[in-house]
Amino acid sequence: MKILSIRFLLAALFSSSFCIAQTPLINTPSVSPDGKQLAFNFQGDIWTSTIDGQNVKRLTVHEAHDTNPMWSHDGASIAFESDRYGNSDIYMVSANGGLPKRITYHSTNDYITDYTKDDTIIFQTRRDFAQVEREYEIHSVSDQGGTPSRLMNSLGFDAKLSPNGKFIAFVKGYCRITREAYRGSANRDIWLYNIAKDSYMQLTTYDGNDFYPHWGDDATIYFQSSQSGKYNIHKLKIDANGQKVGQIEAVTSFKDMGIFSFSVSANGKDMAMVQGDKLFVLNASSNTPKEVKLNIGSDYRFDPIEHKTYTNQIEEVALSPNGKQTALVIRGELFLRSTDKDVKKTVNVSKSAYRDRMPTWLNDSTLVFVSDRDGQNDLYLLKSDDPKESDLLKTLKYKVVRLTSAKEGESDPIISPNGKSIVYKRGKGQLIVSKIDANGKLSNETVLLDGWDTPGGVSWSPDSKWLAYSLSDLDFNDEVYIHKADNSQKPVNISMHPKADRSPIWSADGKKLVFTSNRNNGDYDVWFTWLNKSDWEKTPQDW
Structure with missing residues (x-):
């Protein structure tokens, strides 16, 4: 099969702003x-x-992220x-700039969570239990490099060492x-590890997400939470034994949009947070965020317009009824090519x-397709505007x-073989059939x-x-159904198996339905069923 080669222009929207960006x-x-300073991405x-x-x-x-x-x-x-x-590693660079130094070299991803005062970098990774656990392991390494080691036995995220070195706040x-x-029940909570006692204690019990702990001082932990509705900064207090004391308090009160991320300075007082395209700083003594306008004037990071030739990454293919043309989808664009x-x-x-x-043709x-050009996913028709x-x-x-x-938006339109009907989805759970004429006008909508x-x-x-379609039951098991297009009959389950049955396709004569199923040892294979009892009862000699 010949490899398709497609060229078009990509506008690099974010890297082509040759101006001073205020937001x-x-x-x-x-x-x-x-x-006194900020660092940011x-x-x-x-x-x-x-x-x-x-x-x-x-x-x-650097071209990497x-x-x-x-x-x-x-x-x-x-x-x-x-x-x-290729994967996330940890690097060091001078605050004045220069050539970065690579600190970790493992083939898995390493994500930095703390930089302690004894020049140790704490990070989360999945090196030992990647096939067993979903949560990350907590490791540490010197900022001069060397071999990392497990810092604590518990799995978790966002580990931060307390200023006095007695506790580690982290997330499970x-x-x-x-x-x-x-x-x-899958929510994230703030936990505390007592290093001397080798013991763990849960600090938050909110049934939503609490994460990104930061130490203000030895007794104060700031963290991000939606306890007040949107994601805001909250704080809690602990005593000398690590026990939570008092009530959790909200530090910020954003209501229209929650914050994306925040940090607390090593001085325990100054904070910075991002809310959408807005940057705020806050001093713990005031609890009043102050918006900061960043004046970034920079040259193009990459060429603002890039020519690309695609020989793969074709997301969708639709063959015309006469088999002479193919509609292709690449990066949200529709292309046509002769077969x-x-x-x-x-x-x-x-x-x-x-x-x-x-x-779909x-x-x-004439093509029918889905686009969000009017604010949501709707059906559109594309045809020549040249009468000749x-x-x-x-x-x-x-x-x-x-x-x-x-x-609600529509998706997955499919034109019937006779070209007179179209089936599509609307919203999350509606399956709709409508009549469609040669000009694309829809009528007689049936849910x-x-x-x-x-x-x-x-x-x-x-x-x-x-x-034919697949649909989940209340046990989240996919079954294959056939359904009369005019809705004159109830859908019929033709697979009826406790394993997943999906992706039905009709035989050319309409007598068999082919589908995939993992009913055999958990592997997906191709299966089929006869739709007429008389065909099913025939012997090889009868055929």
Whole structure:
């Protein structure tokens, strides 16, 4: 099969801003020990500035992603993470800039969580129990390099050593921190490790996420939590034995959007936090965040326009009814290409800044696809806008028409074999069939399903009268169903097995249904079932 080669222009939106950016999208801000400087990630590099956002300097310039800077206690160096060799390792760089030094070399990812006053770097990694546990292991290494070692037996995240060296605050739980509204048993909580007693104690019991602990002093721990609604900074107090005392208090009170990340200086007083495209600093004595305007003026990090030739990474393929053209999806763009191997031409027919995908052919000169160009995923029609040339591969003019505008978005449209009906999904659980004419006008909408689960692997029967799909039951087991397209009959479960059955496809004569199932030793194989009893009862001689 011939490898497809496709060329188009990519606008590098974030790296092409040759201007002073007043509200750059930075992350992981870190305050220097003296509270006078900031280090942060921007455009995949490490930058520094004064605490008021002035005198901005870029410390690293590398095509890899450099992030999560942390200051040494003397303020002379900054440790950070980078994937320069394929996975995240820890590096050191002078606070004045220079050539970074690599500290860790393992093939797994290492994420820095603390830089202690005795020049030890604490980091989380998955080296020993990657096949057993989901949570990370806590390791440490000298900032001069050397062999890392396990710091504590417990698994967890975000380990921070107390200023007096007696405790380690860390996090247990594995819910994604992007789930700000999550409440449940997978939530993250703050725990405390007593080094002398080799004992552990849970400090927070909120059923949402508590994470990113930072020490203010030997008795104060700041952390990020959604206890007050959105992600805000909270604090708790402990006594000399590590027991929590008093109530947890909210330090910040953002209500429209939670913070993304924050840090506390080694002085225990100065904090920095990011909320969307806004950077704030806060002194513990005031509890009033102050917005900082970063004035970043920089040259292009990479060329603002990049020419790319794609020989792979084709996300979707749709063959035209006559088999002469193929619609391809690459990076949210629709392309057309002839199936004739001698025709080299490939045409971008969408050319938009939006995400265009899920193409299906209405006829040999008309595409239906999904796009978010009007704010949500809707169905659109694409055809030639040249009355003298209807061939999408030859015309120079295209017309895009919006077909749906419901409150919920649509996805996964599939035109029936006779070209007169279309099935698509709306929202999370609706499966809808509509009539569609040659101009793309929809009519006679019929809702086949409206439930909690989204049907998958939807396919039409050859006679355009039935649909097959997979759907989960209340035990989250996928079953294969066939469903009359006009909804005149209830769906019929044709797989009926406790293992997962998915991706049904009709035989050309409509007598068999082929699907994948892991019912044999847990491996997915191809299975089929007869749809008519008389066919199933036939012997090889009868055929």
